[in-house]
Amino acid sequence: MDNSNLEEIKYPIGHFVFFKNMSDNQVLEWIKVLENFPSKLSALTQKLTKEQLDTPYRPEGWTVRQLIHHIADSHHHSYTRFKWALTEDKPVIKAYEEKDWANEFDARTAPIEISLNYITALHCKIVYMLKGLTKLDLDKCYVHPENNKTVSVKENIGKYAWHSNHHYAHIENLCNRMGWL
Numbered sequence: 001m002d003n004s005n006l007e008e009i010k011y012p013i014g015h016f017v018f019f020k021n022m023s024d025n026q027v028l029e030w031i032k033v034l035e036n037f038p039s040k041l042s043a044l045t046q047k048l049t050k051e052q053l054d055t056p057y058r059p060e061g062w063t064v065r066q067l068i069h070h071i072a073d074s075h076h077h078s079y080t081r082f083k084w085a086l087t088e089d090k091p092v093i094k095a096y097e098e099k100d101w102a103n104e105f106d107a108r109t110a111p112i113e114i115s116l117n118y119i120t121a122l123h124c125k126i127v128y129m130l131k132g133l134t135k136l137d138l139d140k141c142y143v144h145p146e147n148n149k150t151v152s153v154k155e156n157i158g159k160y161a162w163h164s165n166h167h168y169a170h171i172e173n174l175c176n177r178m179g180w181l
Helices: 003-010 024-045 063-085 098-102 107-110 111-129 135-139 151-177
Strands: 140-143 149-153
Touching: 003 140, 024 063, 024 111, 024 151, 063 107, 063 135, 063 140, 063 149, 063 151, 111 149, 149 151
Parallel strands: none
Antiparallel strands: 140 149
C-alpha cells in the first residue's frame, strides 16, 4: 500500500480545518452532526458480527470495536473540555494517550453496545448544552498542553463533528470494501 493510499484510508474525509470566522450556520451544522451521530453510528454497526467488529479498518489500525470505544472515550474528554472552557479562564486541559486507551482490555473486548449507549447519552448532554451557548460562550477557550494551542469552544464543536464523521467514514469504508453493507 503506497503512502497516498494509506493517507486516504487514514483521513477519508480529509483533515479538520477551522477558520476563526466560521459562520453561525456552520456551528449549527456541526451541532446537527453531533446530534445525529449516535443513531447513525448504531445503524451502521448494529448487524456487524464479532469477527467484523474485530477487523482493523486499515493495516496496523484499530479494529471497528476499538474505534467505537475510542469514540466514546474521546467524546467524553471533549465534553469535559467544553465544561472546563465554559467554567474556567483558559484552563490547561489534561491530555490522554489515545493509543494506550484503545489498547486496554475494555476497548479490545467489550461489547460495542456499552459505548454506543454511552455515546447516545453523552451526545444528548453535549447537544443540549451546545444549543444553549451564547456567542460569548463560543469564544471561550482551553489550552492543550501538548502544543500549548488555545482551542475555542466553537473550534472544539467543529473538531468533534469532524471526529464523528472521520471515524464513521473509517467504519463505513471498511464495510464497503469488505462487502458487509
